[in-house]
Amino acid sequence: MNVFDIIGPVMIGPSSSHTAGAVRLGRVANKLMDNHPLKRVEITLSGSFAQTYKGHGTDRALLAGIMGYHSYSPEIRDALAIATERGIDYVFLKEDIKGAHPNTARIHFILQDGEEGTVQGASIGGGNILVHQINGMNVEFTGENNTILVMHQDQPGVIAAVTQLMHFEYAELNIASFRLTREARGGNAIMTIEIDGHPPEGLTDAIRKISLVTNAILVRRV
Amino acid sequence: MLKYESIQELVDEAESRGVRISELVLQDQAAAMEKTELEAYEKMELDFQVMIQAVQAGQAPDQRSMSGLTGGEGYKMKTYAAEKGGLCGSFLGGAISRALAVAGCNASMGKIVAAPTAGSCGILPGCLVSLYEEKHIPEKDIVMSMFTAGAFGMVIAKKASIAGAQGGCQAECGSASAMAAAALVELMGGTPAQCADACAIAIANQLGLVCDPVAGLVEIPCIKRNVSGIMIAFSSADMVLAGIDSKIPADECLDAMRSVGDTMPEALRETAGGGLASTPTGIRMKKQVFGDQKE
Structure with a gap:
């Protein structure tokens, strides 16, 4: 904690959990889209999000984050109109996601090139978030650190190849946390690697070149 | 490095070095964040600018909250204080208007500085922007005092809480008010120990305040509680500056709050x-805002 955690952040109101946190959840989806134009997004709201989203502008906040705006962007207020202007088809659904934190949202996006993706996470208070699922796979990261998601085939040596690259090519890089989840042995797997400090240039490009790695995404501190 | 685990630590360190708490904290936090003191100061200066803008946005006659439940309070109070002075006089009336305006700006999806939270975001600007605009205290001093406010907030967060879900409104508006009281005392030339006393009195006067937002929205009673927050901050600071001390030390007040x-x-x-x-x-x-929904 530092003094700017108390005097700050600068944010669009009214609620750090229902507005600022919602923008940050949306931003995780935005990072996953990797600058590809968005065609359609389905946003599922659960728990308190489903009940009170209108009064807190949670819908606008999520959509603003999905479009890449920050929790301090004045555009949040007009996010629905901006999305329409950009030709983005959006829909808000309510569903009781079983066992989920009260402030949970699931964002399913479809890009113009046909690619799809899903982010599910919760706004856990004070603008902090916890991402629980990416593309249906369980992950767990807060977005407080720069986070690298490595999609890969679950085979021996892939983790070693990634961490060796990180260590030998980028001497300053330090891993803050590491988590692996997979669908099944030998199937699709995902590494969630939170790092200290700033990510070096070209890191995800280098990781993508590793054999059996299907994609690597940097989710910058949101 | 400071630990921010007690108010006494801040007072002792500042007094032993013969500096204000704000100077101590700026130096410490710049080092902790690997920034220069100028960079840390400029970041805080930006926060103060956002506070000034939030006052202006929230004082607009047509300010309305997203739910439609509230709106226009900052404008009404500003007009009344300017034209009639009111029971509190034009200075405090203006401060009330600023607190209402910033809290209203928050409710209408405007840009604010959480200080320490969005729900209590009107208290620090209600006090500090008023001193800046009405008492013509230099911006540099105001920005510095925000480091003092922030340091008190860090201790409160560690020893008690700044989250309504954890500690009720005493943790949000109470904390903001105590932070503001300490900053006000420093701005008016009080000692570090007096800053601590003002914090203690402000906390003591809001102990037990519950967090009970109508419809779960950050509006009723939050917006007006920002006003009680500034009134308690001003009165606590003035009592201390008049030589009245807190009978219970600040750290013990925070333990009680927890x-x-x-x-x-x-x-x-x-x-x-x-x-x-x-x-x-x-x-x-x-029901008016959300319709009939199942819980």
Whole structure:
């Protein structure tokens, strides 16, 4: 904690959990889209999000984050109109996601090139978030650190190849946390690697070149 | 490095080095964040600019909240204070207007500085922008005092809480008010020990305050509680500057705040399950905004 955690952040109101946190959840989806134009997004709201989203502008906040705006962007207020202007088809659904934190949202996006993706996470208070699922796979990261998601085939040596690259090519890089989840042995797997400090240039490009790695995404501190 | 685990630590360090708490904290935090003191100062200066803009945005005559339940309070109070002075006089009346304006700006999805939270965001600007605009205290001093406010907030967060869901409104508006009181004392030339006393008095005067937002929205009673927050901050600071000390030390007040928060029923901790939220009018307003929904 530092003094700017108390005097700050600068944010669009009214609620750090229902507005600022919602923008940050949306931003995780935005990072996953990797600058590809968005065609359609389905946003599922659960728990308190489903009940009170209108009064807190949670819908606008999520959509603003999905479009890449920050929790301090004045555009949040007009996010629905901006999305329409950009030709983005959006829909808000309510569903009781079983066992989920009260402030949970699931964002399913479809890009113009046909690619799809899903982010599910919760706004856990004070603008902090916890991402629980990416593309249906369980992950767990807060977005407080720069986070690298490595999609890969679950085979021996892939983790070693990634961490060796990180260590030998980028001497300053330090891993803050590491988590692996997979669908099944030998199937699709995902590494969630939170790092200290700033990510070096070209890191995800280098990781993508590793054999059996299907994609690597940097989710910058949101 | 400071630990921010007690108010006494801040007072002792500042007094032993013969500096203000703000100077001590700027130096410490710049080092902790690996920034220069100038960079840390400029970041805080930007926060102060956002506060000034939030006052202006919230004082617009047509300011309305997203839910439609509130709006225009900052403008009404500004006009009244300017034209009639009112019981509190034009200075405090103006400060009330600023607190209402910033809290209203928050409710209408405007840009604010959480200080320490969005729900209590009107208190620091209500006090500090008023000193800047009405008492013509230099911006540099105001920005520095925000480091003092922030340091007190860090200790409160560690020893007690700054989250309504954890400690009720005492943790949000109470904390903001105590932070503001300490900053005001420093701005008016008080000693570090006097800053601590003002914090203690402000906390003591808001112990037990519950968090009971109507419809779960950051509006009723939050917006007006920002006003009580500034009134308590000004009165606590003035008492201390008049030579009246706090009989209970600040750190003990914070311990009390924590234990009060720990024993507070969940219905009164931001769940909208009690207090004003569960009054017939509160329930009616909830239906008005969200319609009839199952819980």
